[in-house]
Amino acid sequence: MPRPFEAELRDLKLGLLAMAGQVEEMLHLTQQALAERSTHKAELVSRLDPLVDEAELRLDQTCIDLLALRAPFASDLRLIASSLKLVPGLERIADHCCNIARRALILNPQPPVLPGDELQRLGAATESMVHRAVDAFINGDAPMARAVILADDQVDALYLQIYTELLRNMLADPLCIERSSHLIIVIKNWERIADVATNIAEEVLFILEGVNVKHSYLQANAKP
Amino acid sequence: MLECKDLQIEFDHKAVLKGVSLVFPERRISAIIGPSGCGKSTLLRAFNRMHDLTRGAKVTGSVTLNGQEIYGASQDAVLIRRRIGMVFQKPNPFPTLSIFDNAISGLRLSGVRNQAHLREAAEQALTDAALWDEVKDRLKSNPTTLSGGQQQRLCIARALAVNPEVLLMDEPCSALDPIATAKIEELMFRLRERLTVIIVTHNMQQAARASDRTAFLWMGELVEAGETEMIFTSPKKSMTEDYITGRFG
Secondary structure (H helix, E strand, O other): OOOHHHHHHHHHHHHHHHHHHHHHHHHHHHHHHHHOOOHHHHHHHHHHHHHHHHHHHHHHHHHHHHHHHHOOOHHHHHHHHHHHHHHHHHHHHHHHHHHHHHHHHHHOOOOOOOOOOHHHHHHHHHHHHHHHHHHHHHHOOHHHHHHHHHHHHHHHHHHHHHHHHHHHHHHHOHHHHHHHHHHHHHHHHHHHHHHHHHHHHHHHHHHHHOOOOOOHHHHHOOOO | OEEEEEEEEEEOOEEEEEEEEEEEOOOOEEEEEOOOOOOHHHHHHHOOOHHHHOOOEEEEEEEEEOOEEOOOOOOOHHHHHHHEEEEOOOOOOOOOOOHHHHHOHHHHHOOOOOHHHHHHHHHHHHHHOOOHHHHOOOOOOOHHHOOHHHHHHHHHHHHHOOOOOEEEEEOOOOOOOHHHHHHHHHHHHHHOOOOEEEEEOOOHHHHHHHOOEEEEEEOOEEEEEEEHHHHHHOOOOHHHHHHHOOOOO
16 A cells, blocks of 8 residues: 555646646647637637646645655655746746737737748747656656757747747838737747746756756856 | 774674775764664664674774774773764763763763863863753752753763764664754754764654765665765665655665
């Protein structure tokens, strides 16, 4: 029979998975709201946000209770300490989704600014990073977590490419300034979501291996 | 620095410690953890030659204090015990002696007779053990009138009075309440400034919060030793992980 603490840790993991599932659903709806120009899906994103907020409060309390009552060590400690960072990270992604969805409501009735599929590619790449970061957590998959961290550079490059194109459009056609400004906020939110996915992957590596891979340039330059 | 190399201890031909090698750095607090019967206390007691007094005990291997073998034929076990003091699980002040006489009993046993010197040493030891302010007006009282925590600090004062280089503590807080425990731990931090402290504890939280280094023993063997922060956040050995997370032991 598992110890009560084992059951509590399992509940924490299940709670995180449920929250991650809700966030992934919001991400997917956000992506579709833009791609399909769907007002309905954009509104749905905002309606799901309170569920994620509730999950954040509940899981925060679970982590505090476990720290206070069980005084965990080693991998248990790493899981709980990392959960205290994963939970606000997931909540942050949900907020970014809401930000994008609000812009989608404004942009969808208007003519598109970008002729290509760059925006969809940025959304898909970011969504994939979050999906893989969550998978790495579920499956304890360190190589996948590392792949997510590496993927952030591709999202950053795509963001910069679209940003430059939007600037160029605004200079060329003042009539698209308003729409482009909204789109800049959209791509910035996608880029921030990718950063949060990277943070999640870093936490997964900490949970699995006990190594802190954040700000690796600082560690590389650290004096012995 | 206290160091043991390939230390093996058996009682009536039964091996209790099976070749343990460990370094206890100077002026650091080292904790020894492990399940009951793993050899923690046996290891600790080897450091001030307490097994010399046990019939059927056999100690092989090496224990050195600052490079000097303490089991050397020319070493006097009594002198070794002055350099390496010990505090036990249950406070054990001498019940027939006063608080004052308890504090300086080690000095008296080693032949110090000068009353002024003894008075000064008693005050110093009781101050070092963070007990002076609580007992300075009742030095002639019997130690059994003190609380458990005060009695334990009196035992620490008794050990400190002879100016040891190392203080061994065998579960010193297991009979104390959290406030008395906190006082002992605070005292350990102060003592670290001048001597090496080695503590055996069953309390994982105590090892985590009160030591600089931790060694984990299992079945008479050393499983893992290292900085306490590493042992309690990312131990290298799965057995250490399982023990400190309560999955076995």
